[in-house]
Amino acid sequence: MSAPRTLYDKIWDDHVVQQDADGTCLLYIDRHLVHEVTSPQAFEGLRMTGRKVRAPEKTIAVPDHNVPTTPGRETHIDNEESRIQVDALDRNARDFGVVYYPVSDIRQGIVHIVGPEQGWTLPGMTVVCGDSHTATHGAFGALAHGIGTSEVEHVLATQTLIQKKSKNMKVEITGSLRPGVTAKDITLSVIGATGTAGGTGHVIEYCGQAIRELSMEGRMTVCNMAIEGGARAGLIAPDEKTFAYVMGRPHAPKGAKWEAALAYWKTLYTDEGAHFDKVVTLKGEDIAPVVTWGTSPEDVLPITGVVPAPEDFTGGKVEAARRALDYMGLTPGTKLTDIKIDTVFIGSCTNGRIEDLRAAAAVLKGKKIAPGMRAMVVPGSGLVRAQAEEEGLAQIFIDAGFEWRLAGCSMCLAMNPDQLSPGERCAATSNRNFEGRQGRGGRTHLMSPAMAAAAAVTGHLTDVREMMAENA
Amino acid sequence: MDKFTKLTGVAAPMPLVNIDTDMIIPKQFLKTIQRSGLGKNLFDEMRYDDQGNERPDFVLNQPAYRRAEIIVAGDNFGCGSSREHAPWALLDFGIRCVISTSFADIFFNNCFKNGILPVVLPQEAVDELMDDARKGENARITVDLESQTVTGSDGKSYAFDVDPFKKHCLLNGLDDIGLTLEKAAAIDSFEGKAATLRPWV
Numbered sequence: 001m002s003a004p005r006t007l008y009d010k011i012w013d014d015h016v017v018q019q020d021a022d023g024t025c026l027l028y029i030d031r032h033l034v035h036e037v038t039s040p041q042a043f044e045g046l047r048m049t050g051r052k053v054r055a056p057e058k059t060i061a062v063p064d065h066n067v068p069t070t071p072g073r074e075t076h077i078d079n080e081e082s083r084i085q086v087d088a089l090d091r092n093a094r095d096f097g098v099v100y101y102p103v104s105d106i107r108q109g110i111v112h113i114v115g116p117e118q119g120w121t122l123p124g125m126t127v128v129c130g131d132s133h134t135a136t137h138g139a140f141g142a143l144a145h146g147i148g149t150s151e152v153e154h155v156l157a158t159q160t161l162i163q164k165k166s167k168n169m170k171v172e173i174t175g176s177l178r179p180g181v182t183a184k185d186i187t188l189s190v191i192g193a194t195g196t197a198g199g200t201g202h203v204i205e206y207c208g209q210a211i212r213e214l215s216m217e218g219r220m221t222v223c224n225m226a227i228e229g230g231a232r233a234g235l236i237a238p239d240e241k242t243f244a245y246v247m248g249r250p251h252a253p254k255g256a257k258w259e260a261a262l263a264y265w266k267t268l269y270t271d272e273g274a275h276f277d278k279v280v281t282l283k284g285e286d287i288a289p290v291v292t293w294g295t296s297p298e299d300v301l302p303i304t305g306v307v308p309a310p311e312d313f314t315g316g317k318v319e320a321a322r323r324a325l326d327y328m329g330l331t332p333g334t335k336l337t338d339i340k341i342d343t344v345f346i347g348s349c350t351n352g353r354i355e356d357l358r359a360a361a362a363v364l365k366g367k368k369i370a371p372g373m374r375a376m377v378v379p380g381s382g383l384v385r386a387q388a389e390e391e392g393l394a395q396i397f398i399d400a401g402f403e404w405r406l407a408g409c410s411m412c413l414a415m416n417p418d419q420l421s422p423g424e425r426c427a428a429t430s431n432r433n434f435e436g437r438q439g440r441g442g443r444t445h446l447m448s449p450a451m452a453a454a455a456a457v458t459g460h461l462t463d464v465r466e467m468m469a470e471n472a
Numbered sequence: 473m474d475k476f477t478k479l480t481g482v483a484a485p486m487p488l489v490n491i492d493t494d495m496i497i498p499k500q501f502l503k504t505i506q507r508s509g510l511g512k513n514l515f516d517e518m519r520y521d522d523q524g525n526e527r528p529d530f531v532l533n534q535p536a537y538r539r540a541e542i543i544v545a546g547d548n549f550g551c552g553s554s555r556e557h558a559p560w561a562l563l564d565f566g567i568r569c570v571i572s573t574s575f576a577d578i579f580f581n582n583c584f585k586n587g588i589l590p591v592v593l594p595q596e597a598v599d600e601l602m603d604d605a606r607k608g609e610n611a612r613i614t615v616d617l618e619s620q621t622v623t624g625s626d627g628k629s630y631a632f633d634v635d636p637f638k639k640h641c642l643l644n645g646l647d648d649i650g651l652t653l654e655k656a657a658a659i660d661s662f663e664g665k666a667a668t669l670r671p672w673v
Binding site: 014017018020022024026028030037038040041044045049051054065066079081082084085088122124125130131132145146147148149150151153154157158159160162164196197200201227230231232253257258260261264296298315316317319320323413414415422432434435436437440441 | 487488489490492494495498499500502503504505506507517522546547548551552553554555556559574575576577578581582585586635636637648649652653655656658659662663666669670671672673
């Protein structure tokens with residue numbers, strides 16, 4: 001009998017084309033997702049060397065980072081540089097014959113939402129994209145990670161990557177989550193516990209009862225932020241929920257191929273006794289709704305906490321915390337719930353799916369956002385948007401005072417016109433609170449969609465559980 | 473890609489931990505469709521004020537470090553996005569080597585594709601080299617990839633590890649797509665087998 005293997009080991013083994021003596025492998029890539037920001041130089045490289053895309057049918061392109069989220073964008077994008085990038089993707093997709101969802105297609109959206117939605121992402125696959133949040137697809141039990149533009153070119157030309165295997169890390173969330181606590185709180189709490197370099201050199205497998213109890217969309221939220229924990233990828237073993245989610249999607253296998261796929265997918269789990277190089281365990285019932293206070297995703301605290309002081313930390317983090325507090329304009333000892341906000345952003349590849357919009361709408365129903373608040377919802381794809389309109393969620397957002405936008409990455413990274421001005425403070429459901437991330441001088445607090453919705457109503461960071469109690 | 477063999481140059485001290493790719497090159501500069509020209513916006517928001525004037529206290533604006541070729545940085549340098557614009561901006565400014573206790577994975581790989589050497593050393597060594605870098609332009613640090621050593625201005629040497637394949641590519645300035653395309657037969661054969669084993673992919 002062969003030695004017990006982890007889920008990561010199994011997927012890796014099934015994709016090694018060739019292994020050198022020093023452990024360097026050529027790894028086969030099943031799906032290559034492409035967006036407009038990290039691909040132009042790669043396609044240009046192919047042109048300059050006269051190379052082709054080896055597997056255009058496994059290459060899926062969609063513009064998302066730059067696109068405005070306001071009407072009229074199909075015909076014109078005001079920002080010239082953004083327009084050039086979107087036009088370049090359009091031309092490259094046509095010239096090289098890859099699968100393409102242009103802005104005018106209702107299926108357009110954030111690449112990490114479109115892939116699963118269209119059934120391109122399947123268990124056991126290797127999935128890459130020139131985007132660090134490719135980890136999202138790990139929710140299906142796929143090995144999915146971000147790559148740079150040189151590697152994008154390498155995958156386009158060869159359908160492989162030169163890789164060395166990472167170590168195995170297990171993150172187990174035992175027990176069940178308490179009411180008001182979500183997948184976002186899990187993933188932020190893990191980063192808070194391990195730090196942004198805690199997963200460096202590792203692939204994380206998330207497991208445990210609380211993970212099993214999450215929906216597929218919740219699992220995508222958890223895996224999405226594996227990168228903020230420093231890991232190469234995060235993944236979750238596929239189960240009946242996974243298979244049910246995949247079944248019937250446009251590019252999911254059908255008929256006999258479905259049966260064959262299902263038989264294979266059921267072998268995708270970590271064997272009893274397989275070795276993990278690092279193990280982190282959190283109790284599901286200990287996780288509270290959390291927010292970030294600083295400028296690193298590891299700056300996580302329960303909403304019931306207070307702003308820390310630099311002296312609460314050690315080593316290089318003391319200076320980093322001092323800088324973060326200065327940038328964020330916060331005073332140590334302030335209750336987190338006393339922090340006033342002026343902007344709310346609900347969306348992104350972390351929390352731009354239908355369940356996220358449902359969770360936010362449930363908090364907002366029959367309520368208004370605080371006076372002066374600027375709040376926007378940016379659905380993760382055109383299809384999520386359409387579904388939310390059909391379910392009446394869009395109307396709840398609009399009635400509450402939110403702007404109801406078209407699909408894209410939007411204010412998560414503010415490459416399009418959706419940006420914070422200096423000093424503005426945002427409750428955001430996205431994934432990064434870095435300095436300037438949402439706009440130069442902008443201040444970001446990361447949290448779940450329900451928490452962001454609660455903050456929109458009160459005008460300050462808010463414990464959504466209290467609002468739930470009022471509603472009950 | 474330019475080769476990296478041996479470099480002796482000024483090292484800029486950047487002791488901040490978790491220097492992320494949004495700091496290295498903010499997103500408004502990712503709209504280019506070229507690889508070059510990003511050096512002037514390297515560390516843009518730390519380097520310039522809101523009016524676009526240089527902030528005199530930022531290390532790369534100080535006379536001693538304006539031509540730095542090496543950065544000695546705090547832990548977890550390059551965390552965040554996969555943007556290769558980060559190493560492109562460093563390279564365009566003239567940085568060929570970054571020394572830290574740890575790097576984010578994607579950034580680390582991206583460096584090697586662009587002739588930049590990321591060197592991982594233990595905390596103590598980074599602390600000593602940081603002090604060295606603080607001495608300014610007279611304190612030059614030497615990074616020798618062949619012998620895998622960093623030597624401070626006082627002559628003290630530190631050995632570092634590097635992946636043999638990555639070292640080979642960097643020493644010779646090799647394009648790894650060309651190397652992989654030589655293995656086309658193996659890729660063909662893998663695809664043939666996979667089509668039988670996993671026909672739904």
